[in-house]
Amino acid sequence: GDSVTQMEGPVTLSEEAFLTINCTYTATGYPSLFWYVQYPGEGLQLLLKATKADDKGSNKGFEATYRKETTSFHLEKGSVQVSDSAVYFCALSAYTGRRALTFGSGTRLQVQP
Amino acid sequence: GAGVSQSPSNKVTEKGKDVELRCDPISGHTALYWYRQRLGQGLEFLIYFQGNSAPDKSGLPSDRFSAERTGESVSTLTIQRTQQEDSAVYLCASSLELSGANVLTFGAGSRLTVL
Numbered sequence: 657g658d659s660v661t662q663m664e665g666p667v668t669l670s671e672e673a674f675l676t677i678n679c680t681y682t683a684t685g686y687p688s689l690f691w692y693v694q695y696p697g698e699g700l701q702l703l704l705k706a707t708k709a710d711d712k713g714s715n716k717g718f719e720a721t722y723r724k725e726t727t728s729f730h731l732e733k734g735s736v737q738v739s740d741s742a743v744y745f746c747a748l749s750a751y752t753g754r755r756a757l758t759f760g761s762g763t764r765l766q767v768q769p
Numbered sequence: 770g771a772g773v774s775q776s777p778s779n780k781v782t783e784k785g786k787d788v789e790l791r792c793d794p795i796s797g798h799t800a801l802y803w804y805r806q807r808l809g810q811g812l813e814f815l816i817y818f819q820g821n822s823a824p825d826k827s828g829l830p831s832d833r834f835s836a837e838r839t840g841e842s843v844s845t846l847t848i849q850r851t852q853q854e855d856s857a858v859y860l861c862a863s864s865l866e867l868s869g870a871n872v873l874t875f876g877a878g879s880r881l882t883v884l
Contacts, residue, residue, distance in 0.1 A: 688871060700812075700860070700875040745811065749871040756802050756825065757873055761811035 658683045662746050662760035669736055669767050677731040677763045679720075679746035687748040689713075689722050689729040690757065694743045703731075703744070736767045771795075773876035775861050781882045782851055790846045790879045794863030801844050802873060803836055804860045812860065818844065819866060851883045 663678040681687065691703040691713070704713030709724035718733045729746060746760040774793040782788050794801050803815040814828035818838040829835070833851075838844040848855055858880045862873040 690872075692875075699877040700862075702872055702874075705872065756814050756817040756828075757812075757871065758814070759804075759812040 658687070658748060658750055658758045660746050660748055660758055660760035662744075662763050665743075665762070665764040667763060667765050669765070671738055671767055671769050672735045673767075675731070675733040675736045675740075675765065677744055677746075677765070679729045679731065679760060681727050681729065681746075681748050683727075683748055683750055683758075685750065686724070687750050689720070690747040690749070691718070691720055691729070691731050692745040692747060692759075694745065694762070696742070700745065736765070738767045738769050741765055741767045773861055773863055773874055775859075775876035775879050777879055778877065779880045779882075781884065783884050784853060785850055787847065787849045788851055788881060790848075790859050790861075790881070792844045792846070792861030792863075792876060794842070794844070794861070795874055797841075798863035798865055798874070799841055800864045800866040800871075801838055802862045802864075803844070803846050804862065805857045806860055806878070807857045815846070815859075848881075851881075853883045856881055856883045 659682045661680050688707045690705045692700045693703045694700045704715040706713040706722035712721045720729050720731045743762045743764045745762045747757040749757050776791045799820050801818045804812040816836045817825040833849045836846045858878040860878045862875045864873045
């Protein structure tokens with residue numbers, strides 16, 4: 657079945673550091689890929705998405721590129737801020753079959769001033 | 770409504786009692802999903818409704834769990850004879866279910882604590 661694997665957290669960085677959160681997936685066909693973010697005390701919200709190979713999703717300074725050859729969708733940001741502290745979830749939506757999203761286990765990011 | 774609304778936001782119950790959790794999706798969204806998030810863990814798929822199609826119940830962990838949806842509106846998740854391991858945040862999401870990217874909008878969740 658479909659699955660998403662994320663790097664384990666927590667990830668602790670200093671402000672203005674470079675961020676990478678790894679995400680790889682297993683799926684039949686060509687899924688759409690997503691990053692969702694959950695800020696403390698809030699619900700999940702979509703951060704960015706990509707629907708086909710080589711697409712780059714971007715939002716709020718975050719980027720992720722859909723790499724079919726490596727089945728990856730790593731999240732990056734060049735300079736993190738304290739306000740980026742949150743839990744980040746990688747997810748996929750199968751092109752066929754069940755349309756519910758399959759989520760990774762989440763990676764907690766802590767940014768220190 | 771403007772967003773996905775869930776109620777109650779918090780529920781504390783005793784082991785063995787039944788609970789009902791409610792979800793009001795965004796108006797016009799044809800698809801509705803329930804997920805469970807245990808403390809410090811990822812999202813666990815429970816059930817998925819899409820229009821008038823038969824729901825995908827493949828994620829329900831036991832026959833104590835059931836869910837209904839009236840048309841393309843409100844959904845209720847029912848947990849019978851609650852157990853302590855049912856303690857979690859139950860998240861509802863809805864989407865337009867367009868082809869291609871299936872973007873979910875989540876509610877704030879219902880936190881269930883079983884004593």
